[in-house]
Amino acid sequence: MYAALQIFTSMSILPQSFFSRPTLTVARDLLGQRLVRDLDGQRLSGIIVETEAYIGPDDTASHASRGRTARTAVMFGPAGQSYVYFVYGMHYMLNVVTEMVDFPAAVLIRALEPVEGMTAMEARRRSGRRVLKPEQLTNGPAKLCQALGIDRGLNNISLTTGKELWIEPVALLPPELIRTGPRVGIDYANHADRLVPWRFWLKHNRFVSRVA
Numbered sequence: 001m002y003a004a005l006q007i008f009t010s011m012s013i014l015p016q017s018f019f020s021r022p023t024l025t026v027a028r029d030l031l032g033q034r035l036v037r038d039l040d041g042q043r044l045s046g047i048i049v050e051t052e053a054y055i056g057p058d059d060t061a062s063h064a065s066r067g068r069t070a071r072t073a074v075m076f077g078p079a080g081q082s083y084v085y086f087v088y089g090m091h092y093m094l095n096v097v098t099e100m101v102d103f104p105a106a107v108l109i110r111a112l113e114p115v116e117g118m119t120a121m122e123a124r125r126r127s128g129r130r131v132l133k134p135e136q137l138t139n140g141p142a143k144l145c146q147a148l149g150i151d152r153g154l155n156n157i158s159l160t161t162g163k164e165l166w167i168e169p170v171a172l173l174p175p176e177l178i179r180t181g182p183r184v185g186i187d188y189a190n191h192a193d194r195l196v197p198w199r200f201w202l203k204h205n206r207f208v209s210r211v212a
Helices: 023-029 118-125 141-148 191-195
Strands: 034-039 042-055 082-087 091-097 105-116 165-168 178-181 199-202
Touching (some): 023 042, 042 141, 105 141, 105 199, 118 141
Antiparallel strands (some): 042 105, 091 105, 178 199
8 A cells, every 4th residue: 555644543443523524525535545344244345546526416416416315315414324326227336425414415435456355356246257357356336336245235324333334544645646537427417517526546556447
């Protein structure tokens, strides 16, 4: 991993206060932290290397721009909750809710650098007998959900309790290691929202999705 700007020493799981902050700050600070999945007693984990922010009801790239629905209600809830949704009839995506209650905002976890449980991740991701390279396991939001066994059963749970799915603090990284750019896969959004640099990733990290 990269040299750290600050090492967390007093926490083993990121607390709700971490996620209650402005969404862009959370999206940037999640880089370098460890996403952990307890799957049937086995620990699977990876360092977060790419994120995307979705902020408020006026962000036309956000599901919340369509208002509060059964699907998006979690985005209006407390920070630190998971928002897992299903797209294209085949993929799950993991987000973490941010900011204050009733203000819909979240950060999409776009890519991980796998650390623990790589054999199990490959078994979940493998197509036929083809062996995947380590960087292919979790270098996209749908891929990481498949690799870690994340589905709608993990929607709207707290990521701060250390049960099933959580995020552990590792390091805050210096700004020179972080890159930003427009979000991807949001052709439905208006022109201005397609251009805002609300995607964050680690410079020169081979586990970042190919679009970065």
